[in-house]
Amino acid sequence: MKHIFKMSLVCLLIIGSTGWTFAQYVVTGRVTDAGNSQPLFGVNVGIRGTTLGTITDDDGRFSLEVPNNNNATIVVAFLGYTSQTFQVGPNSNTNLNVALREDITNLEEVVVTGLASSVKRSNLANSVSSVSARELTGTTTIQTTDGALYGKVAGANIRSNGGAPGGGLSIQLRGLSSLQGASQPLIILDGVYINNSFQRTGRASASGAGASNQDDGSNRLADINPADIESIEVLKGPSAAAIYGTRANAGVVIITTKRGASGRTNVSLAQDIGFAQPLRLLGVDGWSNEKIDVFYASNNTRRLLERDRFAAANGNFIDYEDYFYNNTALLTNTRLSINGGNDNTKFFVSAGVTNEDGTVKNTGFERYTIRANIDQKISNSIRLGVSSNYVRSSSDRGFTGNQNNTGASIGYTIAYTPNYFDLRPNEQGIYPNNPYFAENPIALTDNAVNNSLVNRFIQSFTLDVDLYKSNTSFLKFQLNGGLDFLQNTTLIYLPEFLQSQRASANPGDVIWGKQESFNTNLQAAFIYNWNIGQVNMNSTAGLVRLDFNNNGLFNRGRGLAPGQRNIQQATIQSIDQQFFSEVQEAGVFVQQEANYDDKIIGTVGIRWDKSTLNGDNNQFYAFPRASLAVNVANFDFWNVGAVSQLKPRIAYGETAGPVGFGATFTPLGGANVGGLLGSVVSTAIGNTSILPETAQELEFGIDAGFLNNRINLEATYYIKTTQNNIQNLNLSPATGVNTTPSNEAELENKGIELALSAVIVDNAKMRWFSRVMWWKNEALITRLGIPTYLTGAFGSGLGTYMIAEGFAPTTIVGTPVDTSVPGGFTIWGDAQPDFNLSWFNSINIAKNLDITWLFDWKKGGDNINLTNFLTDGGGTTAGWFGDDNNDGVPNGRQREPAPYNNAGRWVQDASFIKLREVGVYYTLPNSFTSGLFDGAVQKIRVGASANNLLLITDYEGYDPETSTFGAAALANNVDIAPYPTPRRIFFHINIDF
DSSP: OHHHHHHHHHHHHHHHHHHHHHTEEEEEEEEEETTTOOBOSSOEEEETTSSOEEEOOTTSEEEEEEETTOOEEEEEEOTTBOOEEEEEBTTBOOEEEEEEOBOTTOTTSEEEOSSSOEEEGGGOOSOEEEEEHHHHHSSSOOSSTGGGGTTTSTTEEEEESOSOTTOOEEEEESSOSOSSSOOSOEEEETTEEOOOOBOOOSHHHHHTOOSGGGSOOOBGGGGSOGGGEEEEEEEOSHHHHGGGGGGOTTOEEEEEEOOOOSEEEEEEEEEEEEEEEESOOOOBOOOOHHHHHHHTTTOHHHHHHHHHHHHHHTTOOOOHHHHHHOOOEEEEEEEEEEEEEOSSEEEEEEEEEEEEEOSSTTOEEEEEEEEEEEEEEOSSSEEEEEEEEEEEEEEEOOSOSOOSSSOOOHHHHHTTOOTTSOOSOOTTOOOOOOTTSSOOHHHHHHHOEEEEEEEEEEEEEEEEEEEEEOSSOEEEEEEEEEEEEEEEEEEEEEOTTSHHHHTSSSOOEEEEEEEEEEEEEEEEEEEEEEEETTEEEEEEEEEEEEEEEEEEEEEEEEEEOTTOOOGGGEEEEEEEEEEEEEEEEEEEEEEEEEEETTTEEEEEEEEEEEETTSSSTTOOEEEEEEEEEEOGGGSTTOOOTTEEEEEEEEEEEEEEEOOOTTTTSOOEEEEEETTEEEEEEOSBOOOTTOOOEEEEEEEEEEEEEETTTTEEEEEEEEEEEEEEEEEEEEOOGGGSOOEEEEEEEEEEEEEEEEEEEEEEEESSSEEEEEEEEEEEEEEEEEEESSOOEEESTTOTTTOEEEEOTTSOTTEEEEEEEOTTSTTSEEEEEESSOSEEEEEEEEEEETTTEEEEEEEEEEEOOEEEEHHHHHHHHHTOBTTTTOOTTOSSSOGGGOOSSSSSSSGGGTEEEOOEEEEEEEEEEEEOOHHHHTTGGGGTOOEEEEEEEEEEEEEEOOOSSSOTTBOTTTTSSSOTTEESSOOOOEEEEEEEEEEEO
16 A cells, blocks of 8 residues: 555656646747847846746847746847847747847836836836936036036026036026025935035135125036946926925936946946137227227326326237136046946946046146945845945136125136236236236136035945745835935135235135035835736835935134135134034835836826924825826727827826925024123024925826837926915014015926937948937916015116016016016016027947037027126227227117116027037947957947037127026026136047956
8 A cells, every 4th residue: 555655646746747847838049139140148038917037148048937838928128129029839939039129219218217116218107308328428528417418308407607627507407496495406326315405615705706606616416427327317397206205396316327237247448538628708809099098088097097008018918818718628537447247246346537627727626436336136035236436526616706895706807907907927926916906816816726625425225125926926125225425625715915815904815614414315115016917016115214414614714824724823713604404304105006018007106205394394295196108009909000109198296395494493693792692583583384395297298109119209298386485574573573484486387398309320331310309498476475576696787587476587677667567677588598409419330430419509598697797897898899880989888778788788698509519439340359458358449529519609608508696596597707618629548348
């Protein structure tokens, strides 16, 4: 009996084994690049509707077991290539030869859309702009990451603070999000909420320019090395960014850096060397005895003195604009990266050195970066990824822009200095006094210091744990977070021997600043992916915790001992500013995504946030979102062959902008009370009922592809309304205080975004991809709970902004008086452009020669050009002594529009066309490189490129995109003697080992 039982058991095992064997079959194959027939490693090969899959090996080969002995759909997908599907069965089509084509249209790319979600672009229900590494840095060398986004994101208006080395840009997505609050998008770098604030340097205090927003500083995205970035996703409005809640009113920019891949270790070395020159100079008006007689007509003594000075020059005139700005700067950029790994460990390590001189003497930018991204498979169910980035940068930004009293601005000073007076030092090195202004700008440039030294460490991690997995579903836990530590040490130094300092009671001025920020964020989420028939469901729920800590101390010393920068060597020592801020925020989010066979894709979600910035810091605010996309062309009934994609979409979402720190508190100021130190209440009191500024957006769009997606159209229309905009409410004098912040305004932004792309030529010898993007936005104040007021710039005589219900907040008004207009002044223009257009082209010839260019066109949008105000006042504007209307009055004394010499004189159309980027690269043939260093060299690429190569504009300034208030939400189009924007030309060599 015992033997019979054993035999029976063996038979059962054989039968069971045989049954299992017949219940499955194996699909094998090989995947290659359709362009060059080379095998592709790491291609995903999976069974649709299941979690089963594998990847290709070094030779592009794969083997995949298909269960249940049924027919199945195999999906072959690889980043940067168009996916393919194959029908297989147990007796047919089990050996596949797959040739993947490059996905130039990017429809197959996976777009990060939220805290723990992503979606294939062809299924996207929002207009999310993506910028790949190739688009970001593949054409030319861009100094800063934000500068690399120019013309590449529909709906983005980008403006620089000036052309000084080290960047400094304002990015507005879909118009103004706030009249006073946050206007810059939230930046997420590898999951870390990084600090992108505009940080003061103290320059405006030393120069007397006024508020710190005139410091001409840079925002801190300038620290990130663009070469480390794999992709950037831009969530432009609340409909896409709602899952980020409280900090997403101005949009979200998600930056993902490069990571390693299994396979051979790749080493890449790149060297760029180039030069920069000013993109545009305005020219300087010459002088003559006749001009002197007119300019000083009312002062005979001064007229005779200037005639004598003019004669003494003996024709040796100095073009000060050329002297200061028309210099050639050396630019170098060195990058080294190593990446590779195996199935368990993948790594990407990089280092970069950027060293760029400025076109103004003694200015420049240096940046040193080290990055290590490591991905470790701890077990089959646990994976850990970490990213570490250290940055050290030093910016010498010089002295340009606005000033008052001291003359600590090159452009401001030379506007009043005629070309016949020599300000250069004599043989003994002594600088002459400038009789035309408070400072000798040559002495200032040679000896003053405006430096910012940044040390920064950004660390992130992601821990993925597979809790459950079956053939058709999985449950995953994801924990991620990180920190951003930033220390910025600034130095402003005006030596005691400068002309302006000798004229003061305490010569010699130094401001030392130390700013630190420490941001941390932690997020935990559960992701459950499951199927209901043909519908794939993806459920997400999680928690978020954010902590932001900032502190700064600016110490000032005046009356310095000769040659000293130490505040202890100053007669007057003071604290210029000290601040601390600590903010905690918490959020809860849930989201449900449903995908019916890539035909109907829907998402609903909601996030609840609370913040210590709010009036009630324990109250949770809800931010819902919903979206729907229908891929009509994927349905079986669709038989329009020429239309390969047709996807109408609609999305809705809500977000908020954080309340400004301290809005709920009444500040106390130090005061001397009866000889003792005391405190007095500020004239502005806090409001404990303040609400966050909230926004709702409804977005409609349609995406279409034609001729097998060789031509693609994306069209979007949005309506974004912002409620609870914070304004200062004037209080009754009987209260003893003046104002309190209050939720008093509503904004509306409406806009259109269009993108048309096409593969114009695609054959074995040539591929030409072209894309045109066009966008416009219209802003309107729909409610204003306080009286109309004027704000920004420098008053009605020079042009300012009118905040009135029923008008755009970017409306520029000024003298003369017009009582028919709210606020009582004439409307002269609007800072908002009529539209923007960019045109990108990429041509590859014979797989070796690449030609790329990007044109950028902004139509309309006015600047307040106060550089002209200065040069007209000093008689140095090019053509100042001309007389265009032949009425006997020089142009510089009489500017249109009539009635002459009103604020409209300075409001100018800032339209332009720029050749933003252009590059030509050649990849040396494999027959040449394969023999170098015993075959160690894989590829050598050489090229030349340029940034800001060409500018076409009627605007009478150095650059229609620069502004002394570049980081401000409003008034970021005021031009006051900026650092001229450079034209940058590079030569490149890249070697891959």
